[in-house]
Amino acid sequence: xxxRPTVCIIGAGASGITAVKALHERGFEFDCFEASDRxxxxxxxxxxxxxxxAYRSLHLNTSRAKTQYAAFPMPADYPxxxxxxxxxxxxxxxxxxxxxxxxxxxxxxxxxxxxxxxxRWEVSTDxxxxxxxxxxxxxxxHHWDPRWPEPPFPGQDRFAGTQLHSHDYTGEDPGFFRxxxxxxxxxxNSAMDIAVEASYLAPDVFLxxxxxxxxxxxxxxxxxxDTFQASPRIPFxxxxxxxxxxxxxxxGDMERYGLPKPDHALLHAHPTxxxxxxxxxxxxxxxxxxxxxxxxxxxxxxADGSEVDADVVxxxxxxxxTFPFLDPELISAPGNDLPLFRRVFHPDVxxxxxxxxxxxxxxxxxxxxxxSEWIAEHLAGRxxxxxxxxxxxxxxxxxxxxxxxxxxxxxxxxxxDFDDYLLALRQERRRGExxxxxxxxPLPIRPAVALTRG
Numbered sequence: 001x002x003x004r005p006t007v008c009i010i011g012a013g014a015s016g017i018t019a020v021k022a023l024h025e026r027g028f029e030f031d032c033f034e035a036s037d038r039x040x041x042x043x044x045x046x047x048x049x050x051x052x053x054a055y056r057s058l059h060l061n062t063s064r065a066k067t068q069y070a071a072f073p074m075p076a077d078y079p080x081x082x083x084x085x086x087x088x089x090x091x092x093x094x095x096x097x098x099x100x101x102x103x104x105x106x107x108x109x110x111x112x113x114x115x116x117x118x119x120r121w122e123v124s125t126d127x128x129x130x131x132x133x134x135x136x137x138x139x140x141x142h143h144w145d146p147r148w149p150e151p152p153f154p155g156q157d158r159f160a161g162t163q164l165h166s167h168d169y170t171g172e173d174p175g176f177f178r179x180x181x182x183x184x185x186x187x188x189n190s191a192m193d194i195a196v197e198a199s200y201l202a203p204d205v206f207l208x209x210x211x212x213x214x215x216x217x218x219x220x221x222x223x224x225x226d227t228f229q230a231s232p233r234i235p236f237x238x239x240x241x242x243x244x245x246x247x248x249x250x251x252g253d254m255e256r257y258g259l260p261k262p263d264h265a266l267l268h269a270h271p272t273x274x275x276x277x278x279x280x281x282x283x284x285x286x287x288x289x290x291x292x293x294x295x296x297x298x299x300x301x302x303a304d305g306s307e308v309d310a311d312v313v314x315x316x317x318x319x320x321x322t323f324p325f326l327d328p329e330l331i332s333a334p335g336n337d338l339p340l341f342r343r344v345f346h347p348d349v350x351x352x353x354x355x356x357x358x359x360x361x362x363x364x365x366x367x368x369x370x371x372s373e374w375i376a377e378h379l380a381g382r383x384x385x386x387x388x389x390x391x392x393x394x395x396x397x398x399x400x401x402x403x404x405x406x407x408x409x410x411x412x413x414x415x416x417d418f419d420d421y422l423l424a425l426r427q428e429r430r431r432g433e434x435x436x437x438x439x440x441x442p443l444p445i446r447p448a449v450a451l452t453r454g
Contacts, residue, residue, distance in 0.1 A: 004028055005134035005351075005379050008123045010113070010325065012104045013041020014091055015356025015368035016139035018069070020100045022376035031133075033125060035109035039101075040091045042143050043084050046170060049109075051144035053190070056171035057197055058084040061189050061273040062363040063224035066418070069369050072097055080224050110325045119351055135379060138323060139355040139368075142336075143167075145320040147410070149185070155295035159313065166190040166316040177201040181309050183300045185292055186316030187213035188411075192274040194314055199285040206300070206308055207281070208289040211407070212260035214267075218275045220250060225273070226362060232420040240267050257281045258288045269407045270359060270415065318411055321357070337413040339395050342428060343421075344371050345385060347392055353378075359411070362418025370425055383432035384439055 004027070009019045012034035023030045036049035045054045060067055060081045067082075068074040072094050078086055095101050112124040113136055121136045146165040149156070156163065166186070177198040184195040187209045199205045216225050228246070230239045244266040255261045257278050262269070280286045290303040292313075300310040321333040331338070331349060340346055343358040353375045356368040377383040385391055406412035 006030065006132075007135045007137060007379065008033070008110075008113070008121060008131070008133040009137045009139060010110050010123075011041065011139035011141060012036075012039045012095075012106075013139065013141050013356075014043060014365050015141070015372075016041070016137075017091065017095055017100060017104075018365075018369040018372040019137045019139055019355050019375065020095075020103050021071070021098050022372040023379075024098070024100055024103055026376050026380055028376070028379065030103070031123075031131065032104045033108045033110050033123075034104055034106050037106050038092070039095050039104065040088045041141055043087045043091060045084055045088070046172075048107075051141065053143055053167045054084045055166075055169050055190075055193070055197075057193065060087065061218070063218075063226050065224070066226045067363040067365055069094065069365055071369065081218055113325045114327065115330060115349065115351070121351065134351065136352045137355060137372075137375060138326075138352065138357070140323065140325075142321045142357060142359075143319050145322045147318045147320045148315055149292075149317055153292050153295055155297075158297055159295040159300075159310075160297045161311045161313065163313045163315070166194060166314055167319070169194055169314060171197065175201070177205075177312065179203065180311035182206070183208055183289075183292070183308070183310050183313045184316060185209075185314065186318075187211070187272055188270070188316055188318070189272055189274065191314075191316035192272055192277040194316065195286050196274070196276045196280050198312075198314075199280045202312075204308065205286045206289045206310075207277075207286050208292050208300075208302060209260055210291040211264075211269075212254055212262035213269065213272045214247065214262050215251070215254065215259070215272045215274055215278060216247065217251060218273055220246065226418075229362070229419055232417065232423045236267075236417075236420075240265060243267065251278070260288065260290065264407050267361065267417075268405055269409075270361065270411060321414075333413075335413065336410040339399060341385070341391050341395055342398075342425060343414060343416065344375065345391075347388075347395060358414045358416050358421075360416050360418050360421070367416070367418065367421060370422060374425065374429055377429070378432070382436055383429060384436035385432065386435070 007023055007028055007030035009016055009032040012032055017039055020032050036047050042052045044052050063080050064074045064078050064082055074090050109126045110123055111126050114122045116122060121133045122130060124130045146167040178201045180202050181204040182198045182202045183206045184191050185208045195205055195207045218225055220228055258281055292300055293303045294301040299307050301307045321336045344354055346352050355371050356364055360367055402415055406415055
């Protein structure tokens with residue numbers, strides 16, 4: 001019997017642990033290296049690995065029912081939108097439920113992963129250990145490397161107040177915003193949460209935006225908003241128009257609140273979810289502003305020429321997609337753009353797989369769960385990729401549709417719709433199973449040999 005490939009998994013966050021489970025249950029020989037002392041990644045508040053962006057008040061912005069893994073539902077007594085501590089506890093329970101904790105090597109950051117001429121991966125850790133594997137699964141996340149304004153705003157270097165990226169805001173100091181004038185830049189979920197939090201302590205909070213956004217409430221008609229998703233078999237244009245009509249009736253136009261009018265239709269950019277920000281704006285506790293134009297020593301000037309005194313500026317400007325352990329000449333994501341087949345398989349580098357490297361309109365964790373099962377089936381020889389020309393055509397078609405639909409920004413380079421992605425993945429897995437059967441189930445990459453321990 002041909003031995004199965006040996007595998008290295010990088011990361012044991014919410015995505016990485018699904019890969020651990022998928023390989024563990026199928027009897028693979030593998031290692032999983034995690035930089036922190038526990039699982040959970042960004043859901044671990046003040047994570048020792050320094051990569052978590054969680055702040056004290058962080059909650060899910062997708063509902064429990066849509067966020068939980070199919071194989072392990074969240075506790076029924078969790079609220080619809082759980083607190084980060086509950087999510088972290090859930091991820092811990094997932095690992096223990098399936099007996100995965102001993103399969104993870106903690107406090108062991110991967111420093112290098114080099115692909116040899118034979119296609120195998122030589123993986124080095126900061127402890128000086130080097131091991132060789134047939135396959136590499138990358139699950140290091142994409143919300144840990146802050147992206148600051150590019151290029152910097154004029155005057156950023158002379159501003160005398162506090163400047164920080166949302167990644168570094170923890171909410172640990174209850175008086176951080178007290179009696180200060182605060183400018184928050186961004187229209188995403190973190191920007192809304194931080195602006196709302198600041199508005200209860202600071203006399204002046206200004207929410208600056210480069211463009212408008214659709215802000216969705218967490219509940220519609222008494223139900224979590226994401227339970228209203230229509231079947232992916234209904235054409236997207238019809239679903240979008242129905243959703244936009246519902247939001248207009250129940251929420252209204254964004255400009256009625258003083259916010260900039262979105263320059264795109266609903267679901268043509270990643271939507272923002274907040275139950276609170278519209279009320280705080282309506283009460284005058286948060287003042288909308290256009291984009292920042294310049295900073296002086298004590299003030300912030302905006303694109304409309306208005307200027308405010310400022311003590312704190314919080315940049316909620318997103319993240320860079322980076323793989324510090326990979327040679328950028330081999331694999332990198334300039335402008336956060338890394339073309340992949342269905343966000344998992346690299347078209348030019350066999351033997352490397354990505355889990356959770358997507359931005360879902362919906363929850364990420366169930367998608368990572370399905371991706372990991374898919375990769376495991378591929379490594380076991382039960383799923384076969386389409387022919388090269390077909391695979392590349394699929395990537396190009398997916399990218400063309402994505403760039404046509406979404407506003408042009410570094411945030412929208414790997415967007416997927418939750419239900420659409422799951423449906424397409426199920427269909428592709430069935431096709432790949434048929435291809436594998438027709439080919440006699442060959443292993444997708446070179447046969448495994450003994451691990452090289454250094």
